[in-house]
Amino acid sequence: MSVWSEPGGFGEGELAGFSDAGQAFFHHEGEVLQSSKVRDDEDAVAALLREAVLPPDIGFLVGRGIATEVLYQAKTIADECGGYAADILIERGYVTSDGYYRALADELGVPFLELKDLKPEPDLVLKLTRADLPGLAVLALESRGEGMEFAMAPRPASIAEVLRRAKSDVRIRARLSIASPDSLKRAVAIHGAVHGLEAARPEYSAARLGGRSGPAGALRAAMLVLMLAALVVFAPRVLMGLAAALFIIGSAARFCAGLHDGREHPLRRGKTPGEADWPPYTVLVPLYREAAVVADLIAALQRLDYPAHLLDIKLVVEEDDRETREALTRNLPGPSFQIVVVPPGGPRTKPKALSYAMRFARGELVTVFDAEDRPDPDQLRKCARLFASGPPSLGGVQARLAVDHAQETFFTRQFALEYATLFDILLPWMSNHRLLLPLGGTSNHFRRRALDDCGGWDPHNVTEDIDIGIRLVRDGWQMVTVASTTWEEAPLTFSAWLNQRVRWHKGWLQTWLVHMRRPGQLWRDLGPTNFLVTVLLFAGTATALIAHPLFIGLVALYAIDHKLMPQLGGLADLTMMGAGAISLVAGYGAAVFAMQRAARLRRLRVRLGDWLALPFYWLLMSLAFAIAVVELVWRPDHWRKTRHGVARGRLKHGLRRPRE
Template structure:
């Protein structure tokens, strides 16, 4: 976040130095910070901060707070003294306070017979308050924005938890996984099963041939899409570097990170976020913790957080999922754009600037950019090597290709960049889907929005043990099954929203993924064991055998070709021998799919937690350095944007 063209930022110690202020120093400063000059803060340093704030295009009071040049508590205590009103460290709010409206406005009524209001003014709202010098609503008190948010959460914990879990299913039950399989779906499935069974007793060969033909159309679509995506040119870095936007012209950018039991990577995450090449005054970073996650809270307390980072504790509630935590923070997002990262992520420093430039050049119906995810701990184990190949094929070949041809895309769970208003309008994430990213990608397409590839990389940590990998993959496959269920409740409506070809594409990337994972080992065996007349009789046997063998060979090609193309793009050709192991690797995916099917009936919203901070290697050489340098990084004051 350092920019060598700008002057050095004064430290928070220097801000308070300089002796008594001159007689006119108070009036020579912006009113938002002028009162600090009368309380021991250096007028010269306050003027320097004012110049830098103008350069960044942000209110100077926000500049001081975001760069920790003055602590939040110090600033708002001084403001309360200037206004001659009480400062409240634990305001008791009336139930008339509203979420999220009161937090956005920075004002809420106080509880008790005396009444009155407590203010937590931000940015430009300070100037009118200081100019009027009187309480706008009668009795007045001041608190900090972070204390104010906690107070609102105390009053409305249950309502906030309910909103995060149920806002989408209450407003659009057909788009959520909360209610599971509906009665019409069960009736339809039962009817088709009975008809197939009855017909199977009369003409078993024809029924089997019909089922196989239907599934073959789905698998053929998967093969065509994967091979076609491999032919499209989608390099891992931008072909042209967009013009650097002036800091003053950049919008506020919200980043949401849901954390649970992430003490190992807490300081690593903060270090990665502070390295983003984006003005700190324009960042609105929200770390969402669960109420019982003391270990992560302790780790964050021990780390000096920049003023742009806010820690939010999600009220206890059900289900305990990542999307529910994201929904707690989304109503509070102040940014024009919102990005989602995972705890272990290390995004490319220029990713936010590239996203802003990309959004500006794209039509308004493009509301999501999917950045590239790449595995950093490749050499930890044989699993991480195969995971690296899989991610390279998915994020460097398949997803960019799907975006280019206009096919719906199951998003990755991180490094998604959204237009905040559109994300709110569509109800945020489905808290009841354990692969909320896949669901959101299909829902975006159904609502007429588009997703575009963002050629910027984010480093991720892959699970290195079979147990951790299996749990993570089981959750992913369960979420894909939930996505298939929720978006098949009204197939006619889905078809009309997507159109024929995009509907077929959605089937390919969701239902095709589920069925191919479930039946991959069985079809592999059948293709080798079936004879010409085993299914459809001798007359059509040779044609059937030729078609099935062709589809099988093309399927293998659809696995190998994208992987090889992706490894070339990522300059990871040393992993080419491992591509030969992918057919066996997808056998493990099938095991995870069957586990997911069982969990779907027994524990549909159970969230398999993936532990992070266990990587032993770093392909880029950065992963191992982050942890060692994190403490040093956070002990220094970050330079201005």
């Protein structure tokens, strides 16, 4: 197979292509290399024709460590097959792709650039067009001094033209470098993954909230921190009144969801795909320091019941994560599985890895699993049927997440109750009412077209799931849930739980700040009902997490000595205190009601202590939120890693399914 025809090669919006053996590169509309007609090197061409020995795509390799008879043999095979000798040499291992293009750079007397040296122009994503395979692949580099420099990975068909023109014009050689096709492809892919959303749809990007966006972004995040602090210190009555209202509204919604039986309403029924009609399905699994769970992960993915030739499983790993890469290489089972190595660059986040891997995905449908996931084997078929039978506007499907070692620690029990309430009760209820869904970070399934339309994942948002769910709905796509479970590993300890919860809260704040840049536009995009849902999800959650410790503090003061309570001063204070008491009762009552229903559906054993510990658990969430607010200013892109493979009691058989 040619190195240029492998899956995930240069695609639309990724590389500039130039046909006619590279003519357009050397006469680029008079914009960059404004050379007049380049003088032909007639003597060199005539000498090559006189010898009539080797084609130009391998002629320059003579004397560079490859036996002459091997070069002749490659020429003979290429002549018989109608291909190029250079491709034959690379495919059969006589020379590596890097070695071939390094030799070409040496022949031209220009630099050879490795991946780490390829720095594309910042606005490259918006400038590039579809690659023209018969010509050249050219990457505009960051300007150094006057004029723009280029890295080139010419096809064998263009080698003769490159040699002739570059050798005869010093102005071309002064601005030209050579790179391998793979390096060029990966440089463009990582550039697109990091900057693609920001360049194409800046209003959806969290890049300008902080971090590399500089003082302005950090100032906006700092203003949020100061505003929240001011509410607590100077306007506690306003805060508690607002929190009470949101508490009561949220509790009412949670109570209504608790009445739901957990079943999804069927979409418009269509024809179930036959064996010949199943669409190609890409499974993305981002991994970082996950060597301990690789074997279990591969086993879980092998149990997926989907036509093997249509499965495109991308195991996405960071370049410096050598231990995980080696574990994947040892356990890689077959052609459906491919390791995608993410080059360094930009924030080290899960959404950046997903965005990079999408450049090489070939599925019409795409799903994301985490390292510790064990999806139901029929999950892909169920989702493919939903997409086939549902309306064309169906852009995403969320499967249910559940904890398979709920009884191990206090935190796994609370986590299991949360997951059961959210994924078995609340989300199906919201789906049935066509409401915006707060997606989970795994087991969400998408149409490829929907992902492309909304710009893909934001590498600067550390909760990419909820963000992309909102963008899909804003762009007119529908989201639903499916009755299929993915089993996960929950954090065992407080430190592990805190890391995960801080990341979630920080990402929710990022998402809220991004989408509230233009509230009026958000209202128009979502409609009144879904706009209210986003307010309850984000502002309601944030306000509740801030006010809850204040409510608890007042109750504690009253329990210790009612004289310690702040003296009430009039009807406003009495109303505020009454609303606070009602909101606490309503909040706890609705939560316990919904959790009890969810626990029964998921067949979880719940202890009395788990219910009594809810106030303490919610106080811990307030602590995590406070840390997230501070971290939003100082480390907005920082990804708090959750360690997997440490649970001792994960069930391997007889997993509990919710009652239908």
